[in-house]
Amino acid sequence: MGRWRDGRGSLVVHGERAGFSVPLEIATSYRARTRGLLGRDSVDGALLLSPAGSVHTFGMRMPIDVAYLDRGLRVIAVRTMQPGRLGLPRLRSRHVLEAGAGVMEGWGVRVGVRVEVVGG
Numbered sequence: 481m482g483r484w485r486d487g488r489g490s491l492v493v494h495g496e497r498a499g500f501s502v503p504l505e506i507a508t509s510y511r512a513r514t515r516g517l518l519g520r521d522s523v524d525g526a527l528l529l530s531p532a533g534s535v536h537t538f539g540m541r542m543p544i545d546v547a548y549l550d551r552g553l554r555v556i557a558v559r560t561m562q563p564g565r566l567g568l569p570r571l572r573s574r575h576v577l578e579a580g581a582g583v584m585e586g587w588g589v590r591v592g593v594r595v596e597v598v599g600g
Contacts, residue, residue, distance in 0.1 A: 484530060486512045489599025491526050491577070495588045502526055502579075502587060504597065516578065517544060523580055528597060532576040534569035537561045543581035547589050548573040554594045558584055 484506045491504040503525030507513045513529045518539045529535065535546055540563040548557045548570040556572055560581050577589070589595065 484508050484528070484597060487599070489597055491528070492596040492598055493588045493593060494596065495590070495593040500588055501598075504528055504599075506530070506597070506599075517542075523578070526577050526579040528575060528577055530575040533571075533573040534567045535561070535576050535578065536566045537563045538566070540564075545577075545579045545581055545584040545589075547577040547584055547595075549575040549577065549595065552594065553596065555589055555591050558590060 486509050487506050489504045489506055490501045493500045505525070505527045507516065507527060507529050513532060516529060517523055517527055521541055537544060543560060543562045546559050546561055546567060547555050550556050550572045551574045553575065557570055559567065561567060
């Protein structure tokens, strides 16, 4: 786990909506992680930042949902962040998922759920 490259794939959410899949953009290089969602007005699906233990929303134009993932891709926290905020670092976080505010709940992304990255 965690041997991805910058590019595209799918995020599969395991849980009550078993096998639910959304488009995923993967950002593993320093440059891609630093750029993230900055300057965008929307995101198609989700963005995976790896490795990452915290995020900020300075320079963002929209509120986002942020899910912190541990080494095994299990969700350890989910937060909605407004633009211009600094997220608290999560001790066990190895990866961070970002998506438009409010969508993760509908996808079934919540604490304790495991996700899978396909492709990348």
